[in-house]
Amino acid sequence: AALGARHGMSKVRLGSSVIGGNGFTVIAGPCSVETPDQMMRTSMAVRASGAHALRGGVFKPRTSPYAFQGLGRDGLSLALEAREATGLPFVTEIMDLRDLPLLAESVDMLQVGARNMQNYSLLREIGSTRVPVLLKRGLAATIDETLMAAEYLLDGGNEQVVLCERGIRTFESSYRFTLDVAALTVLRERTHLPVIVDPSHAAGASGRVIPLALAAAACGADGIIVESHCDPSVAKCDGAQALPVEQLPDLMRRLRFAVASA
Numbered sequence: 239a240a241l242g243a244r245h246g247m248s249k250v251r252l253g254s255s256v257i258g259g260n261g262f263t264v265i266a267g268p269c270s271v272e273t274p275d276q277m278m279r280t281s282m283a284v285r286a287s288g289a290h291a292l293r294g295g296v297f298k299p300r301t302s303p304y305a306f307q308g309l310g311r312d313g314l315s316l317a318l319e320a321r322e323a324t325g326l327p328f329v330t331e332i333m334d335l336r337d338l339p340l341l342a343e344s345v346d347m348l349q350v351g352a353r354n355m356q357n358y359s360l361l362r363e364i365g366s367t368r369v370p371v372l373l374k375r376g377l378a379a380t381i382d383e384t385l386m387a388a389e390y391l392l393d394g395g396n397e398q399v400v401l402c403e404r405g406i407r408t409f410e411s412s413y414r415f416t417l418d419v420a421a422l423t424v425l426r427e428r429t430h431l432p433v434i435v436d437p438s439h440a441a442g443a444s445g446r447v448i449p450l451a452l453a454a455a456a457c458g459a460d461g462i463i464v465e466s467h468c469d470p471s472v473a474k475c476d477g478a479q480a481l482p483v484e485q486l487p488d489l490m491r492r493l494r495f496a497v498a499s500a
C-alpha cells in the first residue's frame with residue numbers, strides 16, 4: 239500500500255541511481271523532443287550540469303488538438319540516442335495503453351501526466367509491470383486522490399512509484415498553477431513513496447523556476463523534474479517556462495545549498 243510510513247521510505251530505481259533516501263535527484267530536459275539537434279544539445283548540457291536524468295515528451299497531452307502533439311516513435315528514437323550519448327536515464331510520458339509494450343522496454347521511467355492521474359485502466363496496466371513510474375498530481379486532485387491513484391499502481395504489485403507535485407488549479411491567475419509546497423510536508427507523513435516537484439509547469443515563466451525549485455528542496459522534496467531547452471525562443475511547447483540550459487549550473491549550485499540546509 240502507498241499509505242503509511244512503513245519501515246522507512248521507499249527507494250525507486252532510475253537507471254543505475256535511485257530516487258528517495260538521502261539524495262536529491264534532478265531530472266531535466268525539454269518539454270518535448272523536437273529535433274535531433276535540440277534533443278542532443280539540451281541533453282549534453284543537462285549531463286554537463288551534473289543533473290541525474292533526462293526528460294522529454296514524445297506523446298504530448300496538449301490542450302488544443304491542433305497544437306504540436308509530439309514526434310511519437312521518432313521522438314523516442316531521438317531521446318534514446320541522447321540517453322546513449324549521455325549515459326543518463328530517460329523519463330517520458332505515456333498517454334495510451336497501446337504504447338506500454340514499446341515504452342516499458344525502452345525507457346527508464348514512465349511518467350503518468352496530471353491529466354491521466356485518474357485514468358484507472360492505464361494505472362492498472364502499468365501496475366502489472368515493474369517499470370518505475372512518475373505519477374503526477376492531477377490539476378484539481380486532492381492529496382487523498384493522488385495517494386489513491388498511486389494505490390492502483392501498488393495494488394498490481396508495482397512498488398516503483400514516485401509522486402510529483404506539479405501545481406494545482408486555484409483562483410490565482412498571475413502564474414500558471416499554484417505549487418502546493420505544503421503538500422510535501424503532508425505527503426511525508428502519509429506515504430513512504432518518494433516525492434519530487436515539477437517547478438516548471440507551476441511557474442509558467444522561466445524566471446520563477448529556480449525559486450520554486452529551491453522551495454521544493456526546502457520543503458523536503460526528493461528531487462525535481464525541470465524543463466530546460468537549448469533555445470527556448472524556438473521551443474514548440476512550453477518555451478516560456480523552459481530554463482535556458484546556460485542556467486542549469488546555477489540551478490544545481492543553488493540546490494546544493496538548499497538541500498544541505500533543509
Ligand code: PEP
Pocket residue numbers: 269295299331350351352353374404436439
Ligand atoms: C509534462 O511534464 O510534460 C507535462 C505535460 O506535465 P503535466 O502532466 O504535469 O501537465
Ligand code: MN
Pocket residue numbers: 269270439465475476
Ligand atoms: Mn511542458
